[in-house]
Amino acid sequence: MSTPYDQGKAALDELIDWAAENVAEVQRNEATTRLQLIDQLLTKVLAWPRAQIEAETAYEGKYVDYAIGRPFTRLIVEAKREGSYFSIPAGLTSSIQRLSNLTDGKAGEPLKAAAEQVAGYCASRGVSLAVVCNGLQIVAFLGVRTDGVPPLKGNALVFPSLSAMRENFRLFWDNLSKPGIEARNLHVTLKEGGKKSAPAPLSASIPHYPGIKRRNDIQVGLQILAELFLEDLTRAAELEEEFLRATYATSGALSQYAMLSKQILENRYSLLHESDSNFETEPAAARGGQISPNLAGDILASGLSKRPIILLGDVGVGKTMFIRHLVNVDAKEVFQQSVVFYVDFGQKSALMSDLREFVIEDVIRQFREKYNIDINDRKFVEAVHHGALNRFDKGIYGELREIDEVAYRRERLSHLARLTSDSASHLLASMEHLRGSMQKQIVIFLDNIDQHASELQEQVFLIAQSLASEWPATVFVSLRPDTFYRSRSEGTLSAYQPRVFTIAPPRVDVVLKKRTSFALDVLKDPSILPSFNSQVTLESDSLTACLEVLLNNFENNENLVRLIDNLSAGNTRLALSFVSSFIGSGHVDTRKIVDIYSQSGHYTIPLHEFLRATIYGDYEHYEPESSPIANVFDISEPDGREHFLLLLLLAYVETSGDRAGTEGFVSSDDVYTYGQQSGFSADQIAWAVERAVRKGILERSPRARNVSGVEHIRVTSAGVYTARVLAGMFAYLDAVVVDTPIVDDAYRRLISDAHSIMDRLRRAGHFRTYLDNQWRTVESSVSNPSLNWREQSTRLGNEIARISDRLQ
The missing domain is CATH 3.40.50 (Rossmann fold)
Structure with a gap:
């Protein structure tokens, strides 16, 4: 069975033969060159599916000959007519050439004009790879670079003829075929060296990161009791019906706190x-x-x-x-x-x-x-297989009963053993017997x-x-x-x-109130739960106070309910885990809460207090893999603008997804086009989207792909809340700063490990200023960005100042 590599090589042989036999007396124009030569090179030789090739795509009034790749454009090809040749200077034989050597002088003017043209397309669309092809020759180079080298001054991969492509077919295939491009081979061949890594985040220099957050005895006891009364209690057999009647919340009711479009929720x-x-x-x-x-x-x-x-x-x-x-x-x-x-x-x-x-x-x-009912009990087995035993007695072994009773019983037992040896068949027979006998x-x-x-x-x-x-x-x-x-x-x-x-999710606020209220009822009358250890008094009194505080806040603290509702995104299991992690968290001063509530009968849970318990969990520092909260400022490359890429994509998908009839889903093609037109590479966008899907702030269509084969994605309520609210909160910035690479050396020295609240406020101020500086480069390169970071930054600055004033 031939491989795509073998098929591509054979197709190139056929194209070489066809070109030799069909040398046109009049040189082919661009359209004919594309039809007869370039199309064949791309689809048959280099194995690009036609569904991943778009011709004559327009952006800002400029048309691209070929935009290749799905769900994002991986390379742009500028087609020239057959007669528009380029030449290699005498004495240069390598396939890797300085592009400037090919564009020097009058002989290099046609290629220079074409290279500048396609490099401009790449820059405007955020596509890194550029190709110029006249059907018989190919020049490939980096149309967008991040190392400060102008594209026309860098290296180029050059094939001056179809024969050169055939002689160096491995090089040709490895760098320009679909699998070669997806493997980023051309970047390595042109000595770009693959993707450069972002600087190490602060967490890399923190000893024993992420560290375990210590709890005092009361917090440990509270955590155990919280798990018992909010989670284990749900599985107590003696309370099942009472629990279900008291706590079940109807599925399908729309949340009044969700920041996601009601249309999306209704049509999930x-x-x-x-x-x-x-x-x-x-x-x-x-x-x-x-x-x-x-x-x-x-x-x-x-x-x-x-x-x-x-x-x-x-x-x-x-x-x-x-x-x-x-x-x-x-x-x-x-x-x-x-x-x-x-x-x-x-x-x-x-x-x-x-x-x-x-x-x-x-x-x-x-x-x-x-x-x-033991389906292998002897009497039960005989009842189940009564008909089979009757048939046995009427068969050839039935006469043994009159001749040799022992032999008869042995054969009868062997027959029953065969009937029960297949557990699936025996279980089926048992069910049919029970359905008939028990009705x-x-x-x-x-x-x-x-x-x-x-x-x-x-x-x-x-x-x-x-x-x-x-x-x-x-x-x-x-x-x-x-x-x-x-x-x-x-x-x-x-x-x-x-x-x-x-089954649609129930309203999270209703679930939380019902679960908390039921847990309180059991705590106040533990006799209804025999397994409860009545000797645990101090912690249970504290848990009662904590649950009463939570219940009061679920009923009156809209900001807290909105946080839980949106971050859980319809996952009631996750919402309940947020509550469990808050009770007994090492990041929460439980004693303070209990004392204030005991004295005043009231305690309003600040968002930052609940958020810290949710973000950090059991750790001292923010740990991105275990935390349910995403770090939207993380980057994959040493590009400060990338701190805002995910926020830009979230805002774009939310805005575009509100269009009627889409149920919130946006074509990934549109998402990548927007990201690339904003100046980001396809790799940066792919990394951001995958990270967002994994953390539940973006989701792929349940249908996976639509009928045209294009993936669709939409923002979740967790994504909207993270972008609109969390990104502008001190508690959030204070957490994720340790996980965010800082590309500016001066600010990297300022942003260090901090423990006291004043030191953390100063660090957050430096981080905010650093992000503001990076945002200016985004504003200068993105027209009408979908995100308003200046508003977020102002809100963040006001919060930092307010906390500082209160402490001083």
Whole structure:
């Protein structure tokens, strides 16, 4: 089987032969040169897909012959007619030449004009690689440089003929083919040396970074109790129904605090079945919070329709809570008459090599522990396989009963052993027996699959499909929207017509108030929870005070609720973890809070206090990988303008995504075009986008790609809040400064490790001034930037001054 490399070499041979046979008496014009030669070089020889090549694209009234690459332009090609030749000075034979040597004198004027033209296109669009080609010759060079060398003074990769391309095909392919360009080989060949690294951040010089934040005894006790009453309490079997009735918040209610467009929130799942009419989605909960009538009907009907019911929702929106509430409250009467199995694909399933076997073993375990039925009990096995035993007695071994009772019983036991040796078949027979004898429906939930990779989620769906079609059971399976659409488009789900119900996140403020209130009720009457250690008195009194403070703030402190609501971005699991991390945090003076509340009956939690606990977690310093909060000022290259790249992209995506009909999504092509036109390289943009997606401030379309194959992204509420609010807060700047590379030597010396509040304020002031200086270079190179940093900086300066005045 030939490789793209082999195919490209063969295509070049064919092009050389064709060019020799079709030497035009009249030289080809530019359009014909492009059609007959340049197009062939790009698509057939260098393996660029036509979908990644745009011709005659316009920007600021100037047209580019070829803009190549998706989702961002990687190189620009300026096409010239066949007769516009360039020559190499005598005695120079290397493929790497100084571009200035090729553009010297009158003979070099045509190439010089073309090189200046394409370098200008690269500069205006932020594309680093430039190519001039007349169909038979190619010159490639860096159209945008970051080392201070003018593009026309740097090196160029030169192929003066098709034969030269063939003689040096490895060099030609490695540097200009699609895989070669994506590997940045041309940068190395031209001695650019690959991407230069940004200076080391302050964290590199801090001993024992990131350090563990010490807690006092009260904080340690509070942390343990907070985890018990806000997280472990949710799984207490003796309180399950009471907990669900008291704390369940209806999915689908729109947050009044979200800074994201209401249209986006309302249409979060609207793209899922666009251009796919083989299924429909509908909310699992109807208006008023009641279970959808269609879902209620499907609980009974799906066992007959032989297809699983999909519960679709993003990570942390409450799919598990919905299932628990459905079983224990919403449809309690139905499920009391059913045999219900809940299979949790949490941490344990990650250790299983055979997921189907994991499901079978877990159902067998639940039969035994939940319903006191051991499907391998001898009497139960005989009852399940009664028909098979009757057929055995009528068969050839039946006569042994009259001849040799011992031999008969041995053969009969061997027959039963064969019937039970396949655990899946025996479990199926057991279910059919129970459904017939107990007259109960069997329901299976496959949950917490979204904690795993997409491939595992697809495997679990196939298991669900198999169980629904083979077993006498109604099967539910929970999936993430992105996995669902990707699999519908190109994976295992494409062969099925599933029944899909969507679960939207509940209002975070409602969840927090209900959870906190319930925890308080249990704390004040611990007898309802037998497992509670009643001897823990001091910490439990402090926890009571902390929870009362939190409940009061959830009801009255809109700024705090807005922070939690937006940073959690609909993930209630994450929102609750923020609250747990605040209680007992080493960054929070818990004793002060308890004392003030005890004396006055009131305490308003400042944003910076809650934010510090959230940003730092267990660490002394901000650690970007573990913190749920992104550092938007981080950079990948020694380019100070890049401190604002992610903020610019967030503002651009938010503004562009508000257009009607897009559900907030913006083509990644548009995002890269905007970034490149603002003077940033494709690599810088890609690094910023990937980092933003990983930290949850940008998200890719659940559909992954639209019908044209272009990826779409949109900003999340966490992204909007980070850009609009956090970036202008002292507590945020004070945290991320240790993780931000400083490109100015003078300011790098000023920005050092600091511990006292006054030293941290001075450091934040230096950091703000440094960022202001870098912003001026952005303003000078970006027309109408989507971000207003001056406003943010003013707000930040006022806060720093206000804190300093209060301390003095």
